[in-house]
Amino acid sequence: MVNQRMKAARQGKNLSQAELAKAVGVSRQTVNMIENGDYNPTVALCIKICRALGVSLNDLFWEDEA
Amino acid sequence: MTSQKFYDERINAECGKIYQRGILYAMVVSLVYGIMHIWSLTSYKSSLITILGFSNYYVFFIPEATVFLFGTVILLLGALLHGRRRDERDLFEKHNYYLTAVKVFVIAAFIGYAVTIPFSATKYINNIPLNYLAQLFETLGVIYLYYTFKKRYIFFNYSFIHERKGIYYKRVFLNIAKLAGALFLGFFGAALIDLGMHGSFLNFFGILYAYAVSVLSLGLEYLFISWTEKLSYDEKEHRGLHIGTFVQFIFLLCNTLMAFGFTVLVFAVNDKNLLGDILIEQGFHLGEIMAELTSIRGHFAHESSVLTAMVLCKFMCQIKDCRLGRKAITGIVILTSVSLLIDYVQTFVVNFLTSKSFEMVISYVNVSNVMSLVITLINSVLWTVLIYDLVKTIKLPPLLWAVAGVRWFTTILGAAVSLFGHQGLTLFYGISGGILGFASLLLLLILLHRHEFPHEHEEYV
Numbered sequence: 001m002v003n004q005r006m007k008a009a010r011q012g013k014n015l016s017q018a019e020l021a022k023a024v025g026v027s028r029q030t031v032n033m034i035e036n037g038d039y040n041p042t043v044a045l046c047i048k049i050c051r052a053l054g055v056s057l058n059d060l061f062w063e064d065e066a
Numbered sequence: 067m068t069s070q071k072f073y074d075e076r077i078n079a080e081c082g083k084i085y086q087r088g089i090l091y092a093m094v095v096s097l098v099y100g101i102m103h104i105w106s107l108t109s110y111k112s113s114l115i116t117i118l119g120f121s122n123y124y125v126f127f128i129p130e131a132t133v134f135l136f137g138t139v140i141l142l143l144g145a146l147l148h149g150r151r152r153d154e155r156d157l158f159e160k161h162n163y164y165l166t167a168v169k170v171f172v173i174a175a176f177i178g179y180a181v182t183i184p185f186s187a188t189k190y191i192n193n194i195p196l197n198y199l200a201q202l203f204e205t206l207g208v209i210y211l212y213y214t215f216k217k218r219y220i221f222f223n224y225s226f227i228h229e230r231k232g233i234y235y236k237r238v239f240l241n242i243a244k245l246a247g248a249l250f251l252g253f254f255g256a257a258l259i260d261l262g263m264h265g266s267f268l269n270f271f272g273i274l275y276a277y278a279v280s281v282l283s284l285g286l287e288y289l290f291i292s293w294t295e296k297l298s299y300d301e302k303e304h305r306g307l308h309i310g311t312f313v314q315f316i317f318l319l320c321n322t323l324m325a326f327g328f329t330v331l332v333f334a335v336n337d338k339n340l341l342g343d344i345l346i347e348q349g350f351h352l353g354e355i356m357a358e359l360t361s362i363r364g365h366f367a368h369e370s371s372v373l374t375a376m377v378l379c380k381f382m383c384q385i386k387d388c389r390l391g392r393k394a395i396t397g398i399v400i401l402t403s404v405s406l407l408i409d410y411v412q413t414f415v416v417n418f419l420t421s422k423s424f425e426m427v428i429s430y431v432n433v434s435n436v437m438s439l440v441i442t443l444i445n446s447v448l449w450t451v452l453i454y455d456l457v458k459t460i461k462l463p464p465l466l467w468a469v470a471g472v473r474w475f476t477t478i479l480g481a482a483v484s485l486f487g488h489q490g491l492t493l494f495y496g497i498s499g500g501i502l503g504f505a506s507l508l509l510l511l512i513l514l515h516r517h518e519f520p521h522e523h524e525e526y527v
Contacts (some may be wrong), residue, residue, distance in 0.1 A: 029221070036359065
């Protein structure tokens with residue numbers, strides 16, 4: 001499932017995928033794949049991403065009940 | 067914003083699995099190769115004893131045995147230490163284990179070859195024995211890694227490909243230097259042992275020459291891949307093929323042209339009316355020239371197979387929506403690998419059969435021609451499936467079908483040559499196959515590069 005919230009949070013901070021990747025210590029492709037729903041990160045990586053974007057886990061990775 | 071130390075869990079996990087499987091496949095290849103090697107050499111046992119001066123000709127199998135032994139130890143140790151997975155932390159450790167283990171495995175394989183040299187290069191043999199197993203691993207290893215990395219959208223040198231060009235290439239050359247350093251110990255040790263055993267400085271420098279050739283070969287291959295990967299990674303916007311894929315395609319075209327050039331030369335030398343008689347009058351040995359030209363042509367044809375596989379693997383990243391096409395590419399890559407393995411192993415089969423009877427050699431040649439035809443047929447089917455999916459799913463021009471048409475034409479012509487063996491037909495097949503093959507590749511490149519591929523969801527701003 002595409003993670004629009006992560007993409008919006010990243011763009012809100014004026015960060016490119018490469019810049020976020022460098023901040024978190026992963027590759028640009030991994031950030032891209034997380035945003036496009038092609039990869040499920042571990043909790044540890046989710047926390048790193050949230051810290052880099054200054055948001056909580058709920059804000060980015062909690063699935064809304066449809 | 068501060069940067070974290072690079073540790074990509076996704077890539078580490080994928081690479082751990084890739085290397086674990088790769089070691090297993092290398093062991094299987096080594097086992098098959100070793101069995102064929104022993105089988106062929108048993109025919110020449112008495113000759114080997116005479117030439118080598120001792121009865122233990124099994125030293126020839128040290129490279130195969132090294133690969134198999136190290137592979138077994140690595141996989142067993144991996145299963146013992148990391149077999150029982152409790153949670154994701156164990157998985158991380160398991161993957162990290164294989165990331166380190168594969169480096170040890172590769173170094174051990176080359177040192178296994180280096181150790182063989184003093185025992186097989188005696189004063190009676192002036193040539194340093196070629197390590198066909200290492201060449202086979204190098205070829206199949208590049209194809210395997212390229213396919214598995216590109217399928218999972220992993221760039222080579224992933225931990226530093228994002229660096230500026232200066233830093234990136236500095237690290238690339240540093241990696242080559244590390245490889246050279248790791249191999250030097252093994253080769254230099256072998257050279258010293260040989261000097262002690264045979265007292266020949268010619269052999270001593272010959273072994274160091276073999277070391278230099280190994281490092282140069284691996285280094286150039288790694289440099290080429292690093293260069294094309296960096297080109298693709300840094301590309302901001304593109305239409306058509308990724309620039310790295312485009313560059314590889316150009317190399318493929320040049321290689322195909324060279325292979326064709328040598329095909330024409332072989333025909334010309336073989337023909338009395340062209341070069342054959344002239345060369346004989348000049349005092350040249352036609353047989354030796356033909357053998358040399360055929361060998362060089364074979365080398366370029368071999369490189370073309372590898373480059374084709376690499377281009378298709380890299381191209382796979384751009385056709386995410388073409389599921390059938392991606393499966394066809396997987397099939398082509400597997401077929402290329404099987405074909406290359408057969409090419410390497412059949413030398414032993416021919417050696418063995420030659421010692422038995424001429425009729426058995428002829429029978430084997432016939433079987434080999436049929437196998438080659440079947441492989442070409444399956445290859446043509448896979449290319450047809452790929453082109454079908456590219457035209458249907460991402461709307462590439464129908465002119466692309468001409469590429470499939472050329473493949474089928476050369477396949478049918480090849481079958482006719484195998485059946486009838488007419489010299490004129492063989493000549494027509496060789497020349498037309500070369501020209502059409504090159505033309506179809508050029509058409510493929512132009513059509514792919516002019517196409518606007520679906521956006522790949524990466525942002526660079």
